[in-house]
Amino acid sequence: MAASPDAGTIINLARYPIDQPDHPAFEACLAAIRAELGDDGCAVLKGFVRPECLADLEAEAERTAPFAHRNFNRTNAYFGRDDESLPAHHPKRRFYERSNAFVPADNFGPDSMLRSIYEAPYFAPFIQAALQEEHFFRYDDPLADVIINVVEPGGGFPWHFDTNNYTVTLSIRNGDAGGLFRYCPNLRTPTDENYDSVRAVLDGDTAGVHTLALEPGDLQIFKGRYALHNVSPVQGNRARYVGIFSFAEIPGMVGSVERTRQLYGRVLPIHEERAGLRSDALVD
């Protein structure tokens, strides 16, 4: 079997010395990310993957994309049910088509570049420090710890708030056009749903909307629980690929049986065995 790829040759460690906590640039890098997260909940590490590795990373996505599980549904911004007691224009009553296709994590074995980044011993500790999370572990779910989200032309992700506190994603390939990541920082707070502003954005108000054109190799850390966000429809002929790295607050965490079946089309014995544990870091 081929040797596992060395994350140190894939990540641009000269620019982001995340493997060397004593390096003078380490604290500066961390401080910059924390400032971005504090400011608008979104930090982007441009060129996190070395440019010469991008073609191989894209090839890994191309190879595994046929194994993606497609999942179509209609959702509102809260992933909640309709509430007929509310007026029709209320954000909770606005449902949109959502289509996504996740390549399950067991397609990324020891020869996977994506997995080698995820499992590099210094990667999770750095992300934890950036997020200033007290309890932080790699996900223990063999179907969901590191996956690729395939968004085919015409697909996107409608406006929503995440149910998890943060997501860590790696841009692998963009579509020909579209596929922009748009977000409204701090649109709601733990104590104020701010439905009027949510409705305005759903109705097309772009005043508070930030747009990010992420490029292959960019790592994004995003706190999406309070920032309304979407991905505009992918246009053209080719799919958009994004790697998703998942983490949890307690060790040994796997997804629920129901959610795993929905997202990946199947479950493993570990999902049945560990039913009852709950994660704060499920992919939404």
Ligand SMILES: O=C(O)CCC(=O)C(=O)O
């Ligand atoms: O694909 C992306 O860039 C983000 C998708 C998203 O918002 C999510 O998975 O919750």
Ligand SMILES: [Fe+2]
């Ligand atoms: Fe999201």
